[in-house]
Amino acid sequence: MRKTFKNSMLVVVLSIATLGMIRANDFYLSVKKDDNRTVDLFLEQTNQPVAISFVDAKGEVLYNYEYKELPTNVKRYRFDGIPAGTYYFVVEDDIKIERVPVVFTVGETIVKREKEEVTYKPNFRKDGAVMSVNMLSPDEAPVSVKVYNETTNELVHEEVLKGSKSLGKRFDFSKAEKGSYRFEVTRKGDTFYKTVSL
Secondary structure: OOOOOOOOOOOOOOOOOOOEEEEEEEEEEEEEEEEEEEEEEEOOOOOOEEEEEEEEOOOEEEEEEOOOOOOOOOEEEEEOOOOOOEEEEEOOOEEEEEEEEEOOOOOEEEEEEHHEEEEEEOOOOOEEOOEEEEOOOOOOEEEEEEEEEEOEEEEEEEEEEOOOEEEEEEEEEOOOOOOOOEEEEEOOOOOOOOEEEE
16 A cells, blocks of 8 residues: 555643643643633744644544645634543644644643654655655664565665664665655654655
8 A cells, every 4th residue: 555654643742731831842832721621732833834633542533634834823722522531732744743642631631741752754855866865863763764666566675774863865776677666764663655756
């Protein structure tokens, strides 16, 4: 099955008491003081594509919208009638995916910063017959790169990159068979897919 990207969520967690506003990398979350079922999402960048989702603990998407460009840097969400439990804000851009746990109880809404996780996405760049793959790995976790011939599904290259916070590899296809190739880049169980024609 061909996929452009496999969902891999970043978990960016924030602790907010009542009106506290706490930074989570490129965005903030704020719970209204007088209405604990209203959460404001403040984004620093509005001129870039971004996808915002809200999912439950089972992974079911309750809200999802993709913006080419946001008209404003504040989005307000009202969660009246939502059952108590753990939910997640997911904010995804070209560089990373952030998944923020939000716990709704009867009397309050809590965003837990101590659960923060950020998953960086690989960057693919094509320059003629050369493909470059780069990926941030802040904890220096290894990154596996596999390249398949899309026509035959044959594995044509496999390599594990490690030893740095910024990992990269260039692939020269100038002598390879013309066609489509599928890249699979995996870090800590999260796999990203990219198919390119060369």
